[in-house]
Amino acid sequence: MEKKWVYLFGELDQALRYVQNEWERVRGLLGGKGANLAEMNRLGLPVPPGFTVTTEACNSYLALGMKFPESMWEQEMAALASVEQKTGKKFGDPKNPLLLSCRSGAKFSMPGMMDTVLNIGLNEETVQGMIEATSDPRFVYDSYRRLIQMFGSVVMGVPDEPFQEVITEFRNKKNVKSDAELTAEDWKSIGERFKDIFRRYNRIDFPTDPYEQLRLATEAVFKSWNGKRAIDYRNAARIPHDLGTAVNIQTMVFGNMGNDSATGVAMTRNATTGEKKIEGDYLINAQGEDVVAGIRITEPVENMSQTMPDTWRQFVGITQELENHNRNMQDVEFTVERGKLWMLQTRDGKRTAQAAVRIAVEMAEEGLISREEAVMRITPEQVDFFLHPQFNPESKKAARTEGRILASGLNVSPGAAVGVVAFDADLAQSWVKKEGKKVIMVRPETKPDDVHGMLAAEGILTSRGGRTSHAALVARQFGKPAVVGVASLEIDMNQRLMTVGSQIINEGDWISIDGTTGEVFLGKLETMVPDITDLWLMKLLTWADGFRRLGVWANADYPHDAKRAREYGANGIGLCRTEHMFFEPERLPFVQKMIITNQPTERREALEALLPFQRDDFLGLFRAMHGLPVIIRLIDPPLHEFLPNYETLMTALTDNKIRLIHARNLKEIDDLLHKIEEDEHVLIRVETLREANPMLGLRGVRLGIMMPELTQMQVRAIFEAACQCIKDGVEVHPEVMIPLTCHVNELIAQREALETVAKEVMAEQGIKVDYKFGTMIEVPRAALTADEIAEYAQFFSFGTNDLTQTTFGISRDDAEKGFLIDYIQRGILQENPFETIDEKGMAKLMKIAVELGRKTRPDLEVGICGEHGGDPKSIAICHKLGLNYVSCSPFRVPIARLSAAQAALRDPKNL
Ligand code: ADP
Ligand code: MG
Ligand code: MG
Secondary structure, eight states: OOOOOEEEGGGHHHHHHHTTTOHHHHHHHHHHHHHHHHHHHHTTOOOOOEEEEOHHHHHHHHHTTSOOOTTHHHHHHHHHHHHHHHHTOEETOSSSEEOEEEEEEESSOOTTTSOEEEEETOOHHHHHHHHHHHSOHHHHHHHHHHHHHHIIIIIHOOOSHHHHHHHHHHHHHHTOSSGGGOOHHHHHHHHHHHHHHHHHHHSSOOOOOHHHHHHHHHHHHHHHTTSHHHHHHHHHHTOOTTSOEEEEEEEOOOSOSSTTOEEEEEESSOTTTOOSSOEEEEEESOOHHHHHHTSSOOEEGGGHHHHSHHHHHHHHHHHHHHHHHHTSOEEEEEEEETTEEEEEEEEEOOOOHHHHHHHHHHHHHHTSSOHHHHHHHSOHHHHHHTTSOEEOHHHHHHHHHTTOEEEEOEEEEOSEEEEEEESSHHHHHHHHHHHOOOEEEEESSOOGGGHHHHHHSSEEEESSOOTTSHHHHHHHHHTOOEEEOOTTEEEETTTTEEEETTEEEETTOEEEEETTTTEEEESOOOEEOOOTTOHHHHHHHHHHHHHOOSEEEEEOSSHHHHHHHHHTTOSSEEEEESGGGGGSTTTHHHHHHHHHOOOHHHHHHHHHHHHHHHHHHHHHHHHHTTTSEEEEEOOOSOGGGGSOOHHHHHHHHHHHHHHHHHOOSHHHHHHHHHHHHHHHHHHHHHHHHOOSOGGGSSOTHHHHHHOHHHHHHHHHHHHHHHHHHHHTTOOOEEEEEEOSOOSHHHHHHHHHHHHHHHHHHHHHHTOOOOOEEEEEEOSHHHHHTHHHHHTTOSEEEEOHHHHHHHHHTOOHHHHHHTHHHHHHHTTSSSSOTTTSOOTTTHHHHHHHHHHHHHHHOTTOEEEEOSGGGGOHHHHHHHHHHTOSEEEEOGGGHHHHHHHHHHHHHHOGGGO
C-alpha cells in the first residue's frame, strides 16, 4: 500500500490507528494545529473543511532536496476533491470558486514563527465569480490583494514595506484614515500595483493558476520549517529540529463580509491571572491576521454579547466544550462569516506561573482534573517564580506599547532585574559596592574571572552564548536573572556602548531584563515581589503535602529565618549552623580569646561569656519552631576562620615594628610594645592553626574532641534554652548534631562528653527534655560504616555538600571558580554535582548508609541538609532512597513541597 501523506480532517481515526492510538504521536504526525482541527471536527464543532499534509511529508520533502515525495501531490488533489464535494464549490472555478488557506502547524506551537497563506485560488477569473457570488466587489478585491501580498512575502520573500507603502499612498490620496474607507476600485488598483511589485521583486508574474498557487504555498510552508526565525525559536524553546511541520489546507471562511462577519482570538481563562473568564480580541468585518497584526484597534471579545448575541452564546458554549474536552485552558481562533461561527484553531494556552497555578487549582475544584493532576501540572520553576521579584505586568505592557522593548534572547535564569549598564566586572562591582548603584552587567560573553561582577550585578545580559554558557550556568547557580545570546546586540567595548539597530545605549544607562521571558527593555520597569500568600498556591501546596512521603524541613540559623520557613510550610529545622552566631561583633572578641589563650581559666571565662548569647539564639529558634524538631549542628569550621588573617597580622606587626624604631616618646613606645607583644602572641596561634587543607583539617567532630569545652558550652546552651522553653509552655524537640564524623569512636567520645552535660542541665533544672543525638554523614567512611555509627546516633543527616566534595575529591570553591564549568560545557559532567545529587556515585553511598543505619536502628531518622535539599531532581532521589525529610533554604521550601509530592506521585510503588 502506498504511504498516506494526507489526512482529511474527518480521517482522524485512521491517523490514530497509524500511530497506535497515541495522541502525542498524532500531534507529531499532523502537527498540533492539524490534530486539534481534526479533533474539533470529530466533536461536531463547526470547522471549515480541509485536510492535513503530514510532518512526514515535510521531512521527506526536505530530505529529498525540496521535492514532494511520491504520490503526495496526487493525494492532496484527491483530498481537495473531497473538500470540493463537501463545500459544493470548485477550486479555480470562475463561477463558484473554492478558496483555501495553507497553514503551517508543527507538533509544538510556535506562534507566528512559520507561515500561512490565505485566499489561495483567487485570480482574474475567480475574482469575477466571487463578486457574483457575494455581490461585494470591495471584499473580493481586498481579498485578492491580500493573497498577492501574503503570497509575495511568504512564498517569494518580498518584504512587506513596499506593499504597505502603496496602501499608505492610497489612503493619503483619498484623504482617509483607515483601510475600511477605501473602495472596491481602490483595492482593485492596489491589487494591480501589488502585482507590479511582485513582478519587480521576482522577475516572474504572480501565478494565476490556483494549483500552482497551492503547490508553491505547500512548498513554502515546508521550507519555513528551516527558516531562521523558526530555527531560532526552536533553539530557544528547546524544540527538536527534526520534527518537521505539517501543512493544513482549509476552506476559507471570511470575517470581512460585512457587519455580520467578524474574526477574533480568545483564551478560555485569563493567561496572566488565571481568572475564569473568556478573554480576547475581535474585529467586525476583518480577516484573521488583522487582529494579531494590530493594524486596527480591536475590541474585547465579550462585546460580541452585544453585537452578535446568538453567535456569542454559541461561542461560549463551544469554548467551554473545548476546555472540558481538552481539560486545559484553551486558546482559540474563530471567524464569523455572515452570522455563521467557524472555529479555526484551538490549543492549550500559554500562561504565567500565577495563572498556571490558579487554573490548575480551579480546574481541580471544578472536577475537571484530579488534585494529583493539578499538582503534577505545576513545575518547580513556576513555584520558584512566586518567590523571585518580577516585573509588574502593567509596567511591562506600558513599556511594550511605548516601544521600549529593545531585544530578546534566551531566558536562561528567571526573574526581573533593573540596573544601569556596566560593561565589565570590575566596574560592575565597584559601582555596586562603592556607589550603591544597581547594575546590569553586559558582556559579549562571560568568563570565570567575571564572576565577582556577576555576583554584584542585579542581572546579566550577553550577546553571545547559549543555555549552557558560562553566563547561564553562573546566573542560575546564584539565582541572578539573565538573558543571553541576544544576537541583535552589538557591544562596542572601546566606545563603551551597545547598539540594537539604530538604538544606542551607553554605559550607565538604565535597562531592565526579564530572565523569565528573555526580553530586554530600555529604562526602568517596576518590579514586585509576588506574594507567597497567593491563595491558589497555598491550596496547591496543601494538596501536595497530602501526597508526599518526604518531610520538608528548612536550614535556618536565626529566628526570623525559622519563622519564614514555618510560614512557607517547613516541618522542622534540619540544620541550624551555630558558627554564624560567633561572628557577630559583640561575640567575636570572646571567641578569639577562647581560641588564642592557653590558660584554662581564661578559656572558661570566654566560654562563660558566650553561653548566654548562644542560649538566647536557641531560645528564639525554639520559640519560632514551637512543636517542631530543631536540629542544631555543633561548631564545624576550622578555628582559624575566627581569627585575623595571617598576612594582615604580619603586615600590622611589621608596621608597628617600624613605628617603634621612629618612636620618640615613652608612652608611644610602651603602647607599641604592648601591641606588638599581643600581635605576636596571636600570630603564633594563627600560625599553629594554619592548615594546608583546612577543609580536611581540624574541624567538625575533631574540634569537639580536641577542645571539648566549646561543644560542651553549646550543649549547655541548647539544654538551658530548652528547659526555659518548657517552663514557658513552648514545646521543644532539640536534636544535637555532630558534624563530619568518620569513625564510630569519634562519636562515642563526643557523645559521652556531651550527653553528660545534657543530663547535668536537666538535673539542675529538674526538667526532662525530649532530645536526640545524631551525626552528619558527610564522608564516605561514615556512610560505609553506618551500621556501627547508628549504634550511637539516633539520626543521620547527609551533608551533601561535603559528601560531594569528599566523594569526588573536588573542592567546591576551587572547582566552581574554574574547571567545573568547563567540565560541564565539555560534557565531561552532565550536571554540577553540587547542584544535583550525583545519582550514580554519591547516591550509592547514601543508599548504603540508609540501609546499614536502619539495620542497626530501624527507627533511624534520616534526612539531608545540603543545598541539594531544594533541588527537584535531588529531592526525587531522596524520595527513592526513602529518607524521612529534605532540608533546604526557607525560600526553597515551597518548591521542595511540590517536588516531594511529584516524586511520590511519579513513584510506581504508588500506582
Ligand atoms: P498562526 O499559527 O501564525 O496563528 P494560522 O495558520 O493560525 O497561523 O493563520 C493565521 C491567521 O489566518 C489566523 O488568524 C487564522 O485564524 C486565519 N486563517 C487561517 N486559515 C483560515 C481560513 N481557512 N479561513 C479564515 N481565516 C483563516
Ligand atoms: Mg493561529
Ligand atoms: Mg559539612
